[in-house]
Amino acid sequence: MARKRQSQRVTSYEVAKLAGVSQATVSRAFTAGAQIAKDKKDRVLAAAKQLNYYPNSIASSLASASTNIIAVIVGNLDNPFYVESLHAFITHLQASGKHVLSFTISQGKACDDAVLEALKYNVDAIIVTSAPLSNDLVSMTKGAGIPILLFNRSSDDPTLLSVRCDNFGGGQELGKVIYDAGARKVLILRGDPQGSTSRDRVAGFRLAVQDKAIEAVRIEEIDGNSSYDGARDAIRERFKGPNPTFPDAIYAVNDIMAIGCIDELRERFDLKFPEDIMIVGFDGIREGQLQPYKLTTIRQPINAMVLKTLELLAAIGDEEDTVKADSCVIPGRFFEGSTVTQMEQVGTKIP
Amino acid sequence: MARKRQSQRVTSYEVAKLAGVSQATVSRAFTAGAQIAKDKKDRVLAAAKQLNYYPNSIASSLASASTNIIAVIVGNLDNPFYVESLHAFITHLQASGKHVLSFTISQGKACDDAVLEALKYNVDAIIVTSAPLSNDLVSMTKGAGIPILLFNRSSDDPTLLSVRCDNFGGGQELGKVIYDAGARKVLILRGDPQGSTSRDRVAGFRLAVQDKAIEAVRIEEIDGNSSYDGARDAIRERFKGPNPTFPDAIYAVNDIMAIGCIDELRERFDLKFPEDIMIVGFDGIREGQLQPYKLTTIRQPINAMVLKTLELLAAIGDEEDTVKADSCVIPGRFFEGSTVTQMEQVGTKIP
DNA sequence: TTGTAAGCGTTATCAG
DNA sequence: CTGATAACGCTTACAA
Numbered sequence: 001m002a003r004k005r006q007s008q009r010v011t012s013y014e015v016a017k018l019a020g021v022s023q024a025t026v027s028r029a030f031t032a033g034a035q036i037a038k039d040k041k042d043r044v045l046a047a048a049k050q051l052n053y054y055p056n057s058i059a060s061s062l063a064s065a066s067t068n069i070i071a072v073i074v075g076n077l078d079n080p081f082y083v084e085s086l087h088a089f090i091t092h093l094q095a096s097g098k099h100v101l102s103f104t105i106s107q108g109k110a111c112d113d114a115v116l117e118a119l120k121y122n123v124d125a126i127i128v129t130s131a132p133l134s135n136d137l138v139s140m141t142k143g144a145g146i147p148i149l150l151f152n153r154s155s156d157d158p159t160l161l162s163v164r165c166d167n168f169g170g171g172q173e174l175g176k177v178i179y180d181a182g183a184r185k186v187l188i189l190r191g192d193p194q195g196s197t198s199r200d201r202v203a204g205f206r207l208a209v210q211d212k213a214i215e216a217v218r219i220e221e222i223d224g225n226s227s228y229d230g231a232r233d234a235i236r237e238r239f240k241g242p243n244p245t246f247p248d249a250i251y252a253v254n255d256i257m258a259i260g261c262i263d264e265l266r267e268r269f270d271l272k273f274p275e276d277i278m279i280v281g282f283d284g285i286r287e288g289q290l291q292p293y294k295l296t297t298i299r300q301p302i303n304a305m306v307l308k309t310l311e312l313l314a315a316i317g318d319e320e321d322t323v324k325a326d327s328c329v330i331p332g333r334f335f336e337g338s339t340v341t342q343m344e345q346v347g348t349k350i351p
Numbered sequence: 352m353a354r355k356r357q358s359q360r361v362t363s364y365e366v367a368k369l370a371g372v373s374q375a376t377v378s379r380a381f382t383a384g385a386q387i388a389k390d391k392k393d394r395v396l397a398a399a400k401q402l403n404y405y406p407n408s409i410a411s412s413l414a415s416a417s418t419n420i421i422a423v424i425v426g427n428l429d430n431p432f433y434v435e436s437l438h439a440f441i442t443h444l445q446a447s448g449k450h451v452l453s454f455t456i457s458q459g460k461a462c463d464d465a466v467l468e469a470l471k472y473n474v475d476a477i478i479v480t481s482a483p484l485s486n487d488l489v490s491m492t493k494g495a496g497i498p499i500l501l502f503n504r505s506s507d508d509p510t511l512l513s514v515r516c517d518n519f520g521g522g523q524e525l526g527k528v529i530y531d532a533g534a535r536k537v538l539i540l541r542g543d544p545q546g547s548t549s550r551d552r553v554a555g556f557r558l559a560v561q562d563k564a565i566e567a568v569r570i571e572e573i574d575g576n577s578s579y580d581g582a583r584d585a586i587r588e589r590f591k592g593p594n595p596t597f598p599d600a601i602y603a604v605n606d607i608m609a610i611g612c613i614d615e616l617r618e619r620f621d622l623k624f625p626e627d628i629m630i631v632g633f634d635g636i637r638e639g640q641l642q643p644y645k646l647t648t649i650r651q652p653i654n655a656m657v658l659k660t661l662e663l664l665a666a667i668g669d670e671e672d673t674v675k676a677d678s679c680v681i682p683g684r685f686f687e688g689s690t691v692t693q694m695e696q697v698g699t700k701i702p
Numbered sequence: 703t704t705g706t707a708a709g710c711g712t713t714a715t716c717a718g
Numbered sequence: 719c720t721g722a723t724a725a726c727g728c729t730t731a732c733a734a
Contacts (some may be wrong), residue, residue, distance in 0.1 A: 009473075009495055010709055022626040022721045027713065035719060042686040052491060058418060059711035061409045062726050069452070077438040080431075090455045101420070102453045104441045117450065120408040122360075138434065140403060144360055228637075263642035286579075291614035292643035362727055373705045378729065388703060410727035413710050 007067045010053040021045035030055050033060070041203040061122065070313075071118035073103045074128035078227055079256050081300065082129055085151065088125065088306040096310070096320040105131045107227075112137045119144055125313050127151050130195065141298040147316045151299075154196040161241055161316075163309045167197055167282075170332040171204025174251060174280045177296070177334070182343020183248035183278060185218045185331045189234060189261060191226035191253045193324035198226070200281055218221050220247070231260030236268070244269075246277055248343065254290040255281035260297055262339075274341040282334055296337040304330055370398035375421040381406050381475065412473065413633040421664075422469035424454045425463045426481035429578055430607050431636040433480055436502065439657040440478065447661070449475070456482040458578075463488045470495055476664050478502050481546065493699075499666045500660055503651075505547045514660045514679045518548055519635075521649035521683040522555025525631045528647070528685070530560050533694020534599035534629060536569045540585060540612060542577035542604045549577070552633055571598070575608040582611030587619070595620075596648060597628055599694065606632035606639040609646055613690075625692040635686055647688040655681050 012026040020028070021040055028034040029044035047053075060137060061067040072089050074082050101123060104112035111131040118126050119140060125223045126141065129151040141148050150162035172335025178186060188205065191198035202221065208219045224231035231252065239246070246269075252258035258281030262296060265271040273279055274289055281288055363377040370377065372391055373522060379385035380395035398404075412418040441451045452474060454465035462482040469477050470491065477492065477628060481501040501513035508692060514654065539556065542549035547702050561566050573589055575582040584601065590597070597620075603609035609632030616622040624630055632639055635650025642699050650652050 009711090013711080023711090024713085024723090025719090025722060027711095028720085031713085040720085053468060053495060054471055056473065056711055057413045057468075058409060058473050060713065062413050062714040062728085063711075064726085067714095077434065077441075083428065084436050086453075087455065090428075090453050094454065094465075098455050099472070102437075102441050102451050103445065104438065114445075116405060117408075120405055121450070122407060122409050143403060147563060204723090259641070267642050287638060287641075290610065290638075290641075291618050291642075292641075304670075351726060360727090364727080374727090375705060375707095375729080378727095379704090382729085386703065391704085397706090409728055410710090411729070413712085414727075414729040415710085 009056070010051045012053070012055070012146045015044060015047045015051055015053045018051060019044045026262045030342050033307055034101070035116070038085050045209040051237075052196050066124050067122050067132070068097060069099045069121060069123045071101045071103060071114070071121070071126045072129060073105060073114045073118070073126065075105050075111075076107060077104055079254065080287055081152075081256070081283045081302075084285065084302050085129055085306065088302050089309075092306055092310060107225075110134055115141065117147075119146060122146075124347065125149065125316075128307060129153070130197070131192070142303075145286075147313060149312060151305065151309055152197060161312055161328065163305050163312065163330070164197070164333045165298075165300040165305065166329050167200035167332075168204035168207075170282060170334075171206075171253075172208040173204075173334050174282070175205040175208025176296060177216065177340055177351065178205075178249045178251065178278065178280060181278060183217070184215055185249075186246040187238070187250045188219060188221040188259050189224040189231055189248040189250060189252040190221055191224065191257065193223060195226075198253045205251055224252065224260070226254060226257065228256050228260040232264040234255035235264040238268070239265075249278035249280070249340075252279065252281045255283040255285045255295060255297055257281070258297070259293060262293060262295075274337045278341065279339045282332075284332070288337070294337040294339065296340045297335050298332040299335045300332050301330055360407070361402045363404070363406070363651065366395060366398045366402055366404045369402060370395045371624045372586045378440075417475050418473050419448060419454050420450045420472060420474045422452045422454065422465070424456060424465045424469075424477065424479045424482060426456050426462075427458060427577070428455055430605065431638055432503075432605065432607070432634045432653075434656065435636065435653050436480055437638040438615060439653050440660075443661060444659055458576075461485055466492065466499075470497060473497075476500065476667075478660060480504070481548070498664065500663060501617065502656065502660055503548060511664055512573070512679065514656050514681070516649075516651040516656065517680050517682045519555035519558075521633060521685075522552040522604075524555075524560040524685050525633070525649060526556040526559025529556075529600045529602065529629065529631060530568065531631060532600070532623045532691050533567055534568070535689040536555070536598040536600075537571070538589070538598040538601045539570060539572045540575040540582055540601060540603040540608050540694070541572055542575065542608065543573060546577075549604045556602055570596075574638035575603065575611070577605060577608065579607050579611040579614075580607035583615040586612050590616075590620070593692070594599045597622070600629035600631070600691075603630065603632050606634040606636045606646055606648055608632070609648070610638055610644060613644060613646075633683075635683070645690065647686040647691045648686050649683040651683050652681055 012023050015260045016026045017022040026044050028036040029041045070093055074086050077083055079108050085223050093100055103112045111128055112134050126148045130153050150160055150187055152164050154162045188202055224234045250261055252261055271277055281295050281297040288295035288297055362372050367374040377395050379387040380392045396645055408496045421444055428434055442449050452468045462479055466488045477499045481504050501511055503515050505513045508620055539553055541651050573585050576586045602614055609630055622628055632646050632648040633650050637671050639646035
């Protein structure tokens with residue numbers, strides 16, 4: 001049964017032979033914390049270096065339980081927030097010797113295919129950022145014993161762990177700020193109307209405004225597709241026609257849409273922020289802090305969120321069920337840019 | 352030799368039993384284009400669905416030659432260009448049933464560790480974007496028979512395939528544009544002084560300017576670290592002190608530095624572009640086209656570059672050596688923003 | 703077209 | 719602490 005050798009890759013057997021030990025000993029030499037005498041280890045490592053040997057992680061994945069691969073499914077790399085998140089995941093996982101298998105999902109599509117692929121590769125965990133997930137797949141991952149974690153989104157399924165920013169609380173904070181600044185006519189730019197994130201951010205905002213509202217506040221909501229272009233389109237549509245009237249403030253549920261708003265309103269109407277309109281966003285992406293924007297926003301603590309996620313992952317590994325979902329909502333931090341100001345100074349173009 | 356079963360994952364043996372066929376037949380049922388009778392295949396697939404079976408890619412990777420995993424090593428996700436590139440790689444590879452194992456490298460560090468990790472996982476190929484690579488590692492990948500491709504950078508090692516934009520040509524084009532606009536005093540903001548990319552872009556620019564130069568052009572070069580912050584720092588340092596004099600034009604060898612320049616000069620000196628200073632960048636990242644910038648630049652054809660890269664990969668798979676490196680330099684396209692104008696209209700603050 | 707069985711290169715168990 | 723050896727779940731020659 002001759003079989004063509006698929007590559008010239010050195011195996012632990014060859015190292016073992018050269019070092020004069022068993023293959024098992026070679027394996028131990030490359031396993032941190034394994035029981036092995038120092039001299040043997042040195043001998044093995046020397047032989048390995050001489051032969052240019054490095055362990056075959058695929059073989060080790062097959063033989064052991066774990067691949068050291070984490071699947072990260074990113075919904076939408078057009079939104080810098082997800083880029084920064086992916087970046088953080090790669091960096092932190094790399095630091096702890098794990099690897100990231102990245103998937104992207106086109107807007108609006110379910111991430112079922114990606115999850116299935118991840119399952120095939122026996123990944124240690126699946127992290128889903130912002131994309132819907134079918135119940136079938138969730139149960140398959142459970143069957144496979146592979147943890148799924150949601151990042152920056154929640155789910156109706158309470159058994160699914162999720163790490164996210166306190167979207168409701170952040171929305172509230174922005175609502176207060178906007179109300180206190182004197183805005184009484186507010187336009188909200190929603191993201192994905194299906195998504196929990198947008199919903200919570202809007203709900204928090206509305207609650208804060210209503211709590212405060214001795215004076216009535218008129219709120220209008222439109223959809224901005226969670227994207228720069230979507231926001232520009234929505235704004236263009238909303239303020240088309242001659243002599244549009246503008247609100248006192250705009251609340252975009254994420255920064256990238258806020259930037260889209262600003263660009264569109266500057267370009268078409270030469271509006272000034274905050275003099276003509278106030279605007280706030282949510283996320284704290286870097287673009288929002290570029291000099292022409294200096295956007296007032298809630299900064300999501302991406303690093304803390306990522307670390308929390310990895311912590312949860314570790315916890316799941318240890319004990320099956322002691323994981324409490326409560327602690328997985330992390331507060332964002334208000335960031336004062338220069339797109340909100342006291343209403344006295346605001347000269348809106350409203351008749 | 353009892354051994355604890357590591358998971359409840361269904362194997363092809365169980366499917367085989369249920370379907371009343373051999374395990375090999377199950378394997379064939381899941382292999383596209385395999386020789387198998389339709390009725391058997393249907394039977395197998397039905398059994399698989401019933402048991403929630405899906406193939407184990409790790410096992411298949413071990414048994415076969417290929418993992419269907421491509422390692423993509425990204426130097427610097429702070430630069431949106433690399434983000435867009437990574438995005439394109441993930442998208443296109445996903446479309447052809449491959450997977451992306453992502454690595455990032457901290458600024459200035461070699462990507463040797465990442466390459467070694469990739470080798471351990473027996474990836475089908477390694478794509479390196481912008482990070483230095485030691486010769487040892489290159490020879491190791493050769494030994495392992497794993498192709499390495501450079502993306503957006505070249506190397507002294509002529510055996511290394513590389514796909515990149517025509518940096519020299521793009522630099523030339525920008526040089527012409529700047530000269531023709533009337534600039535005679537130019538500040539160049541370099542990126543990584545070691546890197547081929549920055550070097551070629553500068554060389555092309557200088558050549559074009561010298562070719563044209565009936566009038567002498569004064570060129571000064573400073574380093575911007577290829578980053579937004581680096582550019583701001585460099586500009587701040589360069590124009591510190593009272594009454595600085597400004598050049599006619601700035602050539603930042605990438606867009607993200609150009610944006611940094613603009614922000615810094617706007618914030619500190621309230622300069623207008625192009626009225627006070629002209630500026631051009633290179634890359635064509637989305638940020639450069641935001642309304643406050645509208646940066647004149649050379650747009651790198653990321654998609655074409657990525658497709659070319661994957662094409663090369665496929666070619667390497669087929670025939671070992673027929674790959675010609677010539678065709679791997681792809682021209683960029685000049686994009687006219689609004690940061691260059693005829694010098695008559697330029698009123699610099701130079702005494 | 704199908705089944706049999708020998709790898710693929712590790713890890714993990716167990717006996718020494 | 720070390721070595722022998724059985725998995726791990728698949729692919730693939732080869733025989734039927």
